[in-house]
Amino acid sequence: MRRVTPPTDLALRLRERLIGRPLTDTLRAWLLIGLVTLVGGVLRFRDVGRPHELIFDETYYVKDGVGLLKSGVELTPKSSITSHDVPFTHGTTDVFGTAGNFVVHPPIGKWCIALGELAFGPTSSLGWRFTVALMGTLSILMLGLVARRMLRSTLLGVVAAILLAAEGHHFVHSRTSLLDMILMFWVLAAFCALVADREHSRRRLADHAATLIAQGRDVTYGRIGLGIRPWRLVAALCLGLAIGTKWSGGFYFAAFGLLTVAWDLxxxxxxxxxxxARNAILVDGVTAFVSMTTIVVGTYLAGWTGWFRSDNGYGRHWADSHPADPLWSWVPGALRSLLHYHQDMFTSARSITASHPYMSNPWSWLLQGRPTSFYWQNPKRGEQGCAVDSCAKAITSVGTPLLWWTAVAALVVLLVMWLLRRDWRAGAIVVAVAAGYLPWFMYQDRTIFTFYAVVFVPYLVLAVTYLLGLVIGRPEASVARRRAGLTVAGTFVALCVACFVFFWPVYTAQVIPYADWQLRMWFPSWI
Structure with missing residues (x-):
C-alpha cells in the first residue's frame, strides 16, 4: 500500500497561493448541495410525463431516438404520418419506413434520449423525457459543487444550486426532450472537469516546487512536469459528447481549450x-491540444457507430458511386460518405431562414425579450378542468426574470474584475457565457430562438452568485458588514424562488384562467 506523505508547510503555502484557501467542510457541502439537488429533481420529475404528447421540437428528437433503437440510425417517418402526437399517444411507434432519415444534428444527444425510451418505453412521455430530467437534476449538483470550488465557499455553492434549481428556462428544458439540455449538461461537465484539473495540476505544481526548494534546487529555470492530467481528458470526453449532440459545442471546445492553457500560463x-510562457504554450499547450483533440474527435466519431454499421443510414454508401480524387484515395469510403453527409448537414442548417412566430434576435436573449412558447392550448369552460369561460394551458420557456436581469449587471462586474483585477473566476465565467452566446450573432440571418441560451444558463447563475459573494463580503469582514450582505443576498435568493413559483403554472402546463395567464405575460413580446 502506497504511503501518502502529508504536504509540507511550504507546499501548503504554495497551494494557497496558487489555488486559494483550503476547503474543509466537504461532507457538509455534499449534504447541503445534495439536498437542494434532491428538491430540484423532485420538481423536475413531478408529472414530467404531462402533457402526454410531443411538444415543440420533441416531434423530431423523440422519433429519432426510437429510430436509433430500432435500426441504429434515424429513420424516415412513413408518408402517412402527419400528426406530431397521434402515433405515440396511442401507444405505437410503428411510424417509420426502413430508409435512413436526413438529419441536421449528430446522433449522441438522440442516443441519450433513446436511453430513457429504452428504459421506460418509447411510447411513454416519461421515457422520452427521462434523460433530460435526469441531466437537469444532476446539473444542479454539478453547478453547486463547482461554484463552491471556484468561490471557496460552501454557502455560495448552495446559493448557486438554489438559483439553478429555481431557474425557469433551465426548468422547462429539464422537462422537454430537446437536444439543448443535453448539450448544456456535457458542456457543464467539461467546465467542472477543467476547474478540477486546474486545482489538481496546481496542487501538484506546488508540491513539486516545494520539494525542489527543500532540496536547495532552483525552480525558476527548467520546467516542472505535471504528468498525466486525467481531469483534462475527462473534459475532452465531455466536449466530444457535446459536439456529438450539437455542433455548437465546438465553440466551447475552442474556448475551454484556450482557457485551460491560460490557467497553465x-x-x-x-x-x-x-x-x-514557453513552457505553458509549447509544452503544456501542445500536449493539451493533441490529447484533447484526439479524444474529442474519437468520441465524436464513436457517436456515429450505428451509422457506420448500417446499410440504410442516410448517404451511407455515397462514396460507392463517387470515386475519390487520387489525392484522397487513401480515405476509407465510409469516412468520405460521412464527410459528404456533414457538408449536406451544414448546408441544410445554414438554409433554415423561414420566419417563425417565436424566432428571436440574440440581442434580446439576456433580457428575455422573446421567450419560446413550447406548448399552448386554450380550453373553454368544462374542458380539462377549466371552471371559467376561457383558460390557458401553456409551457413557456421564460427564464426567471429577476435572475436574468441581474445577470446582465453581474456580467459587467465580472468583466471589470477580470480585466482590472485578473480574477480567473470572473474570466472563466465570462468566457463560458461568451462561448455559448456570441457565436449566434454570426447567424442572424438564420431562424434562431431564445431557448438556445439554455447552454449558458449555468454560467449566468455563476455570475450572479459571484456578485452575491461580493455583496456578502469576505469572511474576515465585520459582523455588521456580513450580516447586511447576507440579508441582501438572502432576500434576492428568496425573491428568485418566489418568481419561479409565480411562473410555475406556465412552466408546467397547468390549466389556469386566461386572465391569470395574461398576468404572467409581462410584455407583449412574451405572447
Missing amino acids: SARRAIGEVNW
Whole structure:
C-alpha cells in the first residue's frame, strides 16, 4: 500500500497561493448541495410525463431516438404520418419506413434520449423525457459543487444550486426532450472537469516546487512536469459528447481549450519559472491540444457507430458511386460518405431562414425579450378542468426574470474584475457565457430562438452568485458588514424562488384562467 506523505508547510503555502484557501467542510457541502439537488429533481420529475404528447421540437428528437433503437440510425417517418402526437399517444411507434432519415444534428444527444425510451418505453412521455430530467437534476449538483470550488465557499455553492434549481428556462428544458439540455449538461461537465484539473495540476505544481526548494534546487529555470492530467481528458470526453449532440459545442471546445492553457500560463508564472510562457504554450499547450483533440474527435466519431454499421443510414454508401480524387484515395469510403453527409448537414442548417412566430434576435436573449412558447392550448369552460369561460394551458420557456436581469449587471462586474483585477473566476465565467452566446450573432440571418441560451444558463447563475459573494463580503469582514450582505443576498435568493413559483403554472402546463395567464405575460413580446 502506497504511503501518502502529508504536504509540507511550504507546499501548503504554495497551494494557497496558487489555488486559494483550503476547503474543509466537504461532507457538509455534499449534504447541503445534495439536498437542494434532491428538491430540484423532485420538481423536475413531478408529472414530467404531462402533457402526454410531443411538444415543440420533441416531434423530431423523440422519433429519432426510437429510430436509433430500432435500426441504429434515424429513420424516415412513413408518408402517412402527419400528426406530431397521434402515433405515440396511442401507444405505437410503428411510424417509420426502413430508409435512413436526413438529419441536421449528430446522433449522441438522440442516443441519450433513446436511453430513457429504452428504459421506460418509447411510447411513454416519461421515457422520452427521462434523460433530460435526469441531466437537469444532476446539473444542479454539478453547478453547486463547482461554484463552491471556484468561490471557496460552501454557502455560495448552495446559493448557486438554489438559483439553478429555481431557474425557469433551465426548468422547462429539464422537462422537454430537446437536444439543448443535453448539450448544456456535457458542456457543464467539461467546465467542472477543467476547474478540477486546474486545482489538481496546481496542487501538484506546488508540491513539486516545494520539494525542489527543500532540496536547495532552483525552480525558476527548467520546467516542472505535471504528468498525466486525467481531469483534462475527462473534459475532452465531455466536449466530444457535446459536439456529438450539437455542433455548437465546438465553440466551447475552442474556448475551454484556450482557457485551460491560460490557467497553465498563470500557474507557471506564479511559481516563478523564468520560461513560463514557453513552457505553458509549447509544452503544456501542445500536449493539451493533441490529447484533447484526439479524444474529442474519437468520441465524436464513436457517436456515429450505428451509422457506420448500417446499410440504410442516410448517404451511407455515397462514396460507392463517387470515386475519390487520387489525392484522397487513401480515405476509407465510409469516412468520405460521412464527410459528404456533414457538408449536406451544414448546408441544410445554414438554409433554415423561414420566419417563425417565436424566432428571436440574440440581442434580446439576456433580457428575455422573446421567450419560446413550447406548448399552448386554450380550453373553454368544462374542458380539462377549466371552471371559467376561457383558460390557458401553456409551457413557456421564460427564464426567471429577476435572475436574468441581474445577470446582465453581474456580467459587467465580472468583466471589470477580470480585466482590472485578473480574477480567473470572473474570466472563466465570462468566457463560458461568451462561448455559448456570441457565436449566434454570426447567424442572424438564420431562424434562431431564445431557448438556445439554455447552454449558458449555468454560467449566468455563476455570475450572479459571484456578485452575491461580493455583496456578502469576505469572511474576515465585520459582523455588521456580513450580516447586511447576507440579508441582501438572502432576500434576492428568496425573491428568485418566489418568481419561479409565480411562473410555475406556465412552466408546467397547468390549466389556469386566461386572465391569470395574461398576468404572467409581462410584455407583449412574451405572447
